Amino acid sequence: MTITESPGTEIGSPRRRKEDARLITGRTTWTENVTLPGMLHLAILRSPMAHARITSIDVSPALETKGVVAAFSGRDVADVQGSLPCAWPVTEDMVHPDRPPIAVDEVRFMGEAVAVVAARSRAAALDAIAAIEVDYEALPVVLDMEQAIAEGADLVHADKGTNKGYTWVFDSAEAGTGGDAGAAIDDAEVVIRRRYVQQRLIPAFMEPRSVVVDPTGDVYTMWSATQIPHILRFLLAVVTGTPEHKVRVIAPDVGGGFGGKLQVTPEELIAFIAAKRLGKPVKYTESRSESLVSAHHGRDVIQDLELAARRDGTVTGLRVKLLANMGAYMGLVGPGVPILGAFMYNAIYKFPAYRFECSGIFTNTTITDAYRGAGRPEATYAIERIMDELAVELGLDPLEVRERNWINADEFPFTTVCGLAYDSGDYAKATDRAKELFGYDELRQEQQARRDTGDSVQLGIGISTYTEMCGLAPSRVLGALRYGAGGWETASVRMLPTGRVEVVTGTSPHGQGHETAWSQIVADQLGVGFDDIEVLHGDTRTSYKGLDTYGSRSLAVGGVALYNACQKVIDKAKPIAAHMLECDPADLEFTGGQFRVRGNPDGGRTLADCALAVFAAHDLPDGIEPTLDADAVYDPVNFSFPHGTHLCATEVDTETGRVTIRKYVAVDDIGKVINPLIVEGQVHGGIAQGIAQALFEEAVYDADGNLMTGTFVDYTLPTAADLPTLVTDRTESPAPDHPLGTKGVGEAGTIASTPAVVNAIVDALRPMGVNDIAMPCTPERVWRAIQGGAA
Amino acid sequence: MTRVSIKVDGVEYEDDVEPRTLLVHHLRERLGKVGTVVGCDTSNCGACTVLMSDADGHQQGVKSCAVLAVQADDREITTIEGLSGPDNTLHPVQRAFHEAHGLQCGFCTPGMIMAAVDLLEENSDPSEQEIREGLEGNLCRCTGYQNIVRAVRAASEEIRRSGGDAEPAAPSPLAGEGHTPDSGLPRQSVPDETIPQPVP
Amino acid sequence: MIPPSFDYAAPTTVDEAVGVLRDAGEDAKVIAGGQSLIPLLRLRFAAPSTLVDLGGIAELRQVREDGDALVIGAMVTHASVLRDPLINEHLPLLVSATETVADRQVRHRGTFAGSLAHADPAGDLPAVALVLGASMEVVGPSGRRVVPASEFFVDYLTSVVAPDEVLVAVRVPKQGSWVGAYEKFNRVAQGWALVGVAAMVRRDNGSIAEARVGLTNMGSTPLRATATEQALAGADSREAIGAAAARVAEGTRPSDDLLGSADYRRHLAGVLTRRAVASLS
Known part of the structure; x- marks a missing residue:
């Protein structure tokens, strides 16, 4: 039994992932794989109507179906089911309608749960829901956001008297962080006004959501395919009135989230209620078509921008007005998603004046909430599109306009017009590197040649320079934004007697490779071998405290907590090592996993020696607690601000409108990197989702509020055959606020890529008079734009 | 109920099934082969891909959510759980997915690996474009497919190097050892892209 | 589910x-x-x-040669079509069109005859069967009948096959001196054809002597574009092919749906027809 020793070079190395061993062999614990003795299967009857009164509902025919144990409607559980929580009431007077897990009197979107069956098999449960009799009385359907807030509009929630959930404003003049955007626009030499529409998207994680609830005595154990086991446990306790210590939540292996599993869902509460009523374990796993209609959607924002500038390209002010579609209710953090974007419209630029106003609107659609980037892709898209328009208006190269306005490397830390302190960065360096990898000048020449010859395939070049705020988040800032929780993260390090290490993290990975990256951090700090470290997560019994994984926060916050916990372990071990070496602790140094007397390379003591010593506890210094274990909680002092430059070349077949990505280069600066292989994977996946927004995906409702894209046949995710090969590289501006220097990478690709692609398409077609195309830029929309028709 | 006899991962199973039972549910719920997963209800995502023998005994990739268990009567099936060799040695495709970071959340991975094995059975030296088109029946939401394509290329090279068969190979001595962090894919197998290193 | x-x-x-x-x-x-x-x-x-x-039914898995035609059994899968030597030799258009059908896994299970019997106008192979001049062997309680492809497709998801009948085989004349191409346009690789065009021509001294053009997803059944076929006869230049292709949507009634508008489908059909025919020169 030998303990391997880390050479201290784990951080920065492209370690192959620990997680893979179970994932590539089919030995994974998905929630759907959890099977308990006596477990019942749930099926949910969902509303086929977008807005209707439930005039009658009879579940008794379901009870007569073979294998059925129970069936109940919203009315049957109305007094116990509670209401789904919203953790981000962005304004004091935000309208927050009750949202029962099972609709009681009224359904407000297609797919809302109306009744539940528990049966001995899933097939029996599905057969039985078809037997339930429901009568609906149709109510007017509200879909269009502008109509929804017009005088005399039909209402999603009649008792609320309005479809406007909130209006949230930031004004740099009022906040004292900048000038008056209105005045800047009134006085401007040039004003560019544009409307951009962020189409509705569906996160479409590959693992459908699944939940198992096991009631034993007065303890409820819930397995759920969630990103947020800790938040879920807390809110389950609050919503159901169950004492928190009697609720255990386990997020086992979770198959992707992208924000889509950052939710407390009706299905989780339904399973909880059913298990409690029946006293039996229950399982519910959604089908893909249920997932697409009932799991929260993302984006769906109308953006009106006014950009004021001087004729030399210097921007003097920006005014942004948003309508954000909340869907039928307020999601867990849905109202706050546009607010996360509010601080990003000024992007990498030194805008002197800014005003942002957002209204959250109710419609008879599935709720919207966080989807990869959450507010920041929307902001980046709008600003990067309109900066191109400014360049065209002024006859400047789009890169030149950006350069004229961006924050220079020597100006960091830079306090923006929103009052945020950007930590570090070098926009010019990333841009230069991207241009070099891209072959910018050659592609511009080819573009000109194709224009000159009137080639039926035109070439376009799109630029996106972005920054984002991640590392969510300093708790005080979240409090000021009325978010319902803090932004800290926890880590615990447990030294086992054999010198092996268990790490407990409050983050909850679902594909991000925390087990690997966290091991790399610990290996370097403690000098313990990578394979001698086990990372535990996602079970509130082992990881009782944490704030989970979203917003590119895990490494930038949880990683720092882990670093700090490691330092505490070393501090605890030091007097013990000194005792063994019979020296003064002050004379010891700790390197490569060994305590040695300074200046004496021989005869050190390892951390494992100390771990064994505290296990035996036979001979410890007086008054020493016999443990090396340590916990740390880190509350970030600031957000972190990754940035980068993405360049995209598209070929547009002007006869059919088909867009093909010819070349894509991404140079990202995410600070220090723990594992470049994992980082590269995050960038690839992020870019793919951003390209998908630009070209392929859209959730579409018909005039009656039926979701038309309710299966993967119609909600078209790109396949390998639809996506290009990506060229990626990095620059490195370490985060100055913490010792790891990391910033966060989960969302960068998604934020940067969408405007790069659309800018490229529009660039290809500028000579034909095209200055915008609505997303997704389908062949038909591109073709129509070329024809001069409606984009 | 209909009696079916299906050989799965080398073991014969005889069971009575409802005719409506999908093969994937039979594998998961009756035989405990939960490595194969269900990701959609329209046979788009391919997460449930397994190898199944055709009438001539030739194994080929199928979507087990689009096959009834009764249609698999007398057939032979290989799932992700039967891909590894004796002593749990990994198949070259499994190893290549690990080495090239061809997976993140891992939910699409069993189907993706089985689809790749099927593709390489037919074409042992596919181009990047052939790999992309060969995997068009499988959706991944995490990787952008880039490292999946890279992994399949690397696996094809290894399979050809080892004599053209897709027999399980010994586990990589390179993965998971402390002092060779940049081991893994040979550089020549990833033209046009290398694992990025921080720019000084 | x-x-x-x-x-x-x-x-x-x-x-x-x-x-x-x-x-x-x-x-x-x-x-x-x-x-x-x-x-x-x-x-x-x-x-x-x-x-x-x-x-x-073992006999349905066979492909056999019958004079100037191949007879493809109802259980012959797309994958079998792709590797069958007889089909590769005599029906290269069927092979190239089958390559565009769905994905590898689906092609391993799905059958040529099944995709015809399903009669989805968005399916790729019905239009191909039309231009190949295929005929369907249908067996029912009153015996066997042979239905030409031109009479086989009745409406959306409806063929002439009665509920008590089985489509047992498809008889496809060998291409002989005809060359063919299938142009499929979809939004993503997994997507159904927004429009597909199956074109076949027989050339004589450099110009097109005879042409057949079949259309996928331009109506409730697969269609032949007769005006274009007639205009292609004798076409000997890019311009003539283009002019003929421009008439391809005449008489069609494509749907307006989530995938695309009728106008756009008509436009695409013209472009794809021109490209398909031009690729055959």
């Missing part, structure tokens, strides 16, 4: 299959590869009383 319950029969002869269908009544359904049917069952869009599985 899980299909609704049904009875299951696995006959080993065509006669037995027809007998089961006759006894099972109108709600019985034939399953071949099941790649269209099983997803419909899972979504509970179809609820047959009995499924009659053709998988156990």
